[in-house]
Amino acid sequence: MAVAGAIIGAAFGGWINDRFGRKISILVADFLFFVGATVMAVSPAPWMLIIGRILVGLGVGMASMTAPLYISEASPHRIRGALVSTNGLLITGGQFLSYLINLAFTQVHGTWRWMLGVAGIPALVQFVLMMSLPESPRWLYRKGKIDEARSILGKIYPDEEVEDEMQALNKSIEEEKAEEGSIGEGGMIEKLRKAWSNDVVRRGLYAGIAVQVAQQFVGINTVMYYSPTIIQFAGIASNQTALALSLVTSGLNAIGSIVSMCFVDRYGRRRLMIISMFGIICCLVVLAGVFYQASTTAPGISKIESAHFGANSTCSAYVQAPDASSWNCMTCLQKATDCAYCSNGDNRFAAGACVAATDILKGACKAESRTWYRKGCPSKVGFLAIILLGLYIIMYSPGMGTVPWIVNSEIYPLRYRGIGGGIAAVSNWTSNLIVSETFLTLTEALGSAGTFLLFAVFSFLGLLAIYFLVPETKGLQFEEVEKLLQNGYSPFIKNKQGSKDGDSS
DSSP: OHHHHHHHHHHHHHHHHHHHOHHHHHHHHHHHHHHHHHHHHTOSSHHHHHHHHHHHHHHHHHHHHHHHHHHHHTSOGGGHHHHHHHHHHHHHHHHHHHHHHHHHHTTSTTHHHHHHHTTHHHHHHHHHHHTTSOOOHHHHHHTTOHHHHHHHHHHHSOHHHHHHHHHHHHHHHHHHHHHHSOOOOOOHHHHHHHHHHSHHHHHHHHHHHHHHHHHHHTTHHHHHHHHHHHHHHTTOOOHHHHHHHHHHHHHHHHHHHHHHHHHHHHHOHHHHHHHHHHHHHHHHHHHHHHHHHHHHTOOBBOHHHHTTTOTTOBOHHHHHOTTGGGOBHHHHHHHOTTEEEEOOSSOTTSOBEEEEOOHHHHHHHHHTTOOEESSOOOOSSHHHHHHHHHHHHHHHIIIIITHHHHHHHHSSOGGGHHHHHHHHHHHHHHHHHHHHHHHHHHHHHHHHHHHHHHHHHHHHHHHHHHHHHOOOOTTOOHHHHHHHHHTOOOTTSOOHHHHHTTOOO
16 A cells, blocks of 8 residues: 555645645655654554555655755756665665664554654754755746745755756756747646656656566566565575565665765666666576476475374375375475475485364474475575575666666656656655565566566566667756657667766767
8 A cells, every 4th residue: 555655646746846836745755754753653443543554655756756856956967876876775775764663663552553654754854954954946946936946956056057957947948948838837737737748758768667567577576575475485484584684685785875876977867777677687597497496396295294293284185186285395385385394313415294174283394493485485596595685686687776766757748747757756656566466476476486577578678778768868957858768769879968977888
């Protein structure tokens, strides 16, 4: 429900950004998030918890597309990418910190209420601090508040560059007036229609939506949401160990954001994303191979071992199966939801027991120093899956983790920047919802190997989309990006600006 709320928040956030400004949008997002966190913390019943999740989602959706946009428009173009990457660092760093905070709250009375309620504190702090920050100078100029815009630009650029920025803004708006014939706002539907009929905006949306959808369909949020489950698929049975390793993946994601900050303005957005996608595809293909190897070499099932804990301890599905002799650990766990696997007492890689998944049998299994499995099986290659998950995060975070938000904060004309970013953010959150909600179903239908191979295929399609649709915007003024898109983009044609900035892709 939080992700569903984020979809709606991103959709309306684009319109609010263009109508009322970036600062107001962030303040509204903070308010929604604070109210949502408070509602969740005091919820007496699940229905109220769901309302709180929706409110939090609305705030997250608005903030997800507004924060990069605000930072981008209030940054010198030479370091714009690094500053927008800071937003990504604080998100991934915040995720890592939230794991640690929630771990601490597991020892406190009212565990989950504290976990959900404390999230309102950062929103409150940001709301207060945001009151002291200025509005985006580009939005102010767009609204005719020229002196205010000039004053803010004077704090961002050296004196000799302020006039150049003002002239570029003026030229961009004059061209809009000539094209539109009017500078009126219109309703949201009318704004969408005009945006799509504008060649520059439409080409920007092709690029912006492509990178946002690709970001989600590489499967990143399945790794972040379900990393403990994935680690158990690889044969790590302990919940505590799986949770600890998932903390490592979150930490690697944060470190990757720092790498992005260092290199995005040096090597460019497009190049980082393409390198990132190549690495992601390689990791996913090898990861699929490791999971396939783990499933085909899973220990067999022994009738003697299965009956070891009593006559009625054996899993009923195994007893009734006509092909029970061909079953292994993976078959035991996948054929029926009420089956579990208890490893062999002498050698955990030898044939073990397929038993009923009850707490009594779980206790009996562990009492004999055996390992109890519900999601994965004993595997000699399981450690490779853990290493590859780490490599996957390392390849993802510096490129596809942060750069799509940078691209979307700078690729649309000023008049449509809010609504363009909103449309792309909606595509991101919608893709997030689709991927995260189908992951466990896919693993049941295709197995872990098949699911990660499917993500590799999606990633290859995303790589093609990025190569053909996304131009390099490193070091360009917003008005130069707009000019770049006017005649359409092709990776096979060197554009003048791209050559100037050393784009060799």
